[in-house]
Amino acid sequence: MIENSMFEEEPDVVDLAKEPCLHPLEPDEVEYEPRGSRLLVRGLGEHDLEEDEEDCESSAKLLGMSFMNRSSGLRNTTTGYRQGSNGPCSVPSARTMAACAFVVMIAVSVIMVIYLLPKCTFTKEGCYKKNQSMRFIQTQVKEKNSFPWAHTRLPTTIKPLRYEVNLHPNLTSMTFTGSVTILLQALQAKWNIILHSKGHNISKATIRLAVASEEHNVEVVEYNKTEQLAIIVPEALLEGHNYTLKLEFSAKISPHYYGFYGFTYTNEKNEKKLFAGTQFEPLGLRTVFPCFDEPAFKATFLIRIIRNKEHSAISNMPKKSSVVLENGLVQDEFYESVKMSTYLVAFVVGEIKNLSQEVNGTLVSIYGIPERIDQFHHALGVAVKVFEFFQNYFEVPYSINKLDLAAIPTIYAGAMENWGLITFQEQTLLHGTPSFSVTEIRLLRKIMAHEIAHQWLGNLVTMQWWNDLWLNEGFATFMEYFSLEKIADELSVYEELLENQFRYMKIDCLKSSQPMSSPASSVESLQQIGRMFEPINYFKGASLLLMLKTYVGEDVFQHALIRYLKKHSFSSIQNDDLWDNFNEVTGPTLDVKRIMKTWTLQNGLPLVTVQRKGRNVTVHQEKFIMKPEIQPSNESYLWEIPLSYITDRTNNSQYPSVFLLTKESDTIILPEEVEWIKFNVDMNGYYMVHYTDDWEALIKQLNTNPYVFSDKDRANLINNIFVLAGIGKVPLQQAFELIAYLGNETHNAPITEALYQTRFIFDLLEKVGHLDLASRLENRVLNLLHNQIQQQTWTDDGSLSMRDLRSKLLGFACTHNLKNCTTVAMKLFDDWMSSNGTQSIPLDVMSTVFKVGAKTEKGWSFLLSAYDTENSEGKKEMILKALASTADIRNLYRLMKISLDGNRIPTFRLSAIVQEMSQSLLGHLLAWNFVKENWDVLVQKLAVRSYPMRGIIAALTHMFSTKTRLSEVRGFFETQPEDTFKYNSIQDGLEVIQLNIQWMEKNLQALTLWL
């Protein structure tokens, strides 16, 4: 640590040259520089750097993308610059002093002015002479393989203002050439410019004063480890002056879906077509052209792309002109962009068509390959509706006069909010079937709302650095639910938000949980940046904003948000800036900043324990810990919690009472005595509640009339009591008493939560061989939900919420072999199979029908061939899960093998296969053995930190609940090379096994007695 702190205080190599003319160095001081260089390497840490390198690949994968090219081909080991005929104007030495002295003899007064001024200019001869000494220093630095900047973050002394970029991609050779002209401003006198670049061969580099025409060659030094370039200028850049830096380069197009990528797809006429697109968040733009690749360095971008005639190109901005070049190629120029962050730059080149509609002066378009054009209408309809909502809600005009939504023909899923050109993986935006399942309908609208919300929250106002990524992602996630509730209430998206809140609250309690907003200094490496993209940041962010909106009221929330957008348009902000805007709206009566900082700067969440004695309700908060024996370290956790509550006397969830708990304990005095009190109304708060006295009264109320509580409240009670029972705070029997009312439940959210919680217990029991107990539990739940299951029809009729419930209930019934269910499903499957897959199956029960069909050998084989010919990615996924649900070990093994090979079934899909297999005892053990045996191949194909691998690790480890298995899992990962054992997914897995063990210790005996 002392090396790092020393390094911080030590003037770095750049600083050595900061005030050259005032502090000439002596030769022995020059010796100091290698020391600086050594420190530079040590300060950064060799190990960290290695890790960073790995992270280039992993961070892309973490974000749901594929491999980044880490082949040496992309790493430019030979710095393709070499200028220096003039040499750099830099630190004067004794020799320089002598030269200066000579000049002094000629004109003392002139030299005094020049020499004592702290900066040189391009035209001052004296500096050229000084160059000799700088070249000496520079050479030494270079020989030591050093670099004149020691930090991962760029210096803030040079600011880019405008980029002019020319790109000429060759999709056949997968290479491109290009140039970038950067207009930049020196905020301090500097002798070099540090910016990002990765994988470029730079053939030319020049600089000139923005107002002058004379160009000067510059020297370029590259440092691969931090993906930085140092441009060593011939004369100091002067404070307040603008310069134009021009670089010419060539590089490779990435074969993976990160950076500037290209690929071939086969169209319906079986022709091979070339396609190129971009994905720059978080650090991809530096692979296209050298740039200041940090979100706070906002600038404008003028982009020109050369393409084939048959292709089209689109980018963030509308096209300005297209010129046919002599060689028959076409150069498109796009209008200069609005001021924006580098990660938002985007372009797409390919054979694409569009469908457009004007919305209040903005042209909204869907782009995709021509074969898919009949699927554009639906996507456009949704986009227009969502866009209109945000235009009205934010009251800040959208910044560009067009918004393109482009479908990229890949097998991956995801989307990126690039300003003016949102890119979607095709299957996310366009669907192959004329009708949609509930999941598909919700997913499309949610992703659309999320990315369009980003056009304001993220693009117009951006976080300064990745440590505050939640300001982008939490907001966009909150907005996707909020907007859809306003414009498409029938989607009942809140049900999904609730489900996600329950799941991520559990994850937030694990040891690996981080505060949403970390200090910027703790988020520097690619690995650390990648971590900020964990889904928990999205959902916890959304949950906190929901809590805040509920507390301050919808009007205040909107008012503060509009103010925030207006005030910070085209600039970047930190966590505090958001809360300051809220405080300015709420005034001195409510300190939103103070409240919200307790939520964003601490990890985890509070458990509120409620004790009621007469009219007095004592509320006590502590950090919620899943393993209560292990108390948190010395850190004292305290949240400011807006506690909302209703009672049997004041039961109006629209207007609940609210009490702000700012201390560890406090007392609420009710106006009258009550039968029960229910906190966290509608689950609008991010906390767990334990009632020491009221669980019984709440259970009684649910069994008498559950509808005095909203469906969100009923789901919330089910979640809280089962989680608390799991850690021994409440007897498990009481949790089952609470769901005894389920026979009268008509809503999706409470049934979904009850199914989730009981499924968890069933899995634990089954996986340790308590089959009798598991079967008793299964019967209990089937009996509870008997009525609801019988009422389901095998259709796609009804509201989306009811369709969703149908899908879950029939899936549950058939999984547990309820005869009525499997008979109907089998009939539907047989009819489908006899029609050779042409007969339609209602979409919402298709997954269940396939799973039942896959139980026979004939059905399984038919499904496997159907997988090969199926075009819809959604349906492919259903088929795959059905194949993985069979009890036939031979077929399961075959399926995993096919997926591991990756030809017929892509390897990343092994995650879905293993997750499905792990539902059964046999499948789970088979998958665990298979993954252990093939670990090396898997890691080679999918990095440990990738989403698919994390899915595999979670599915396997989360099902174990014995000490023997714990040591087996630990032993296996400990023997893996490198830092495998330290990965969060593996540590989380071990922690979950321990929690499962604890669950069994606390509940198994009692369960055996009464179930």
Ligand SMILES: [Zn+2]
């Ligand atoms: Zn997002």
